[in-house]
Amino acid sequence: MPDDLMEIIDESGEVNSDLISKVRLELFWSLSDLGDDGATARQLKSALNLNDGAIYSNLKKLEILGYLKCELVLFEGKELELWSMTLEGLEEWKKVKKWLCRLLECSGDSCGGY
Structure with missing residues (x-):
């Protein structure tokens, strides 16, 4: 368990700060679990309880x-945007998740395996 909070804060430089928002972390988490299948914006909006502007x-x-990445698909005669993570996105998610877990462990919370 990390004891040095300053070390963990220094490690935050390895994480893209553009990802550290509640909505973006929720999107990353959701899409990483879905793999190549991805989800439509409508599905993500409903699952994460977000408004159109936020999503x-x-x-x-x-x-x-x-x-x-976004791919247009036909579903019941309608063209929908299907969103999924790129390989770069999956790699960045691993870094963010690892850093967040270290931060949570440092605060005394258990994060489980990363």
């Missing part, structure tokens, strides 16, 4: 960063 602005930002 679309954060999905687009993560796409610009290269962490998400």
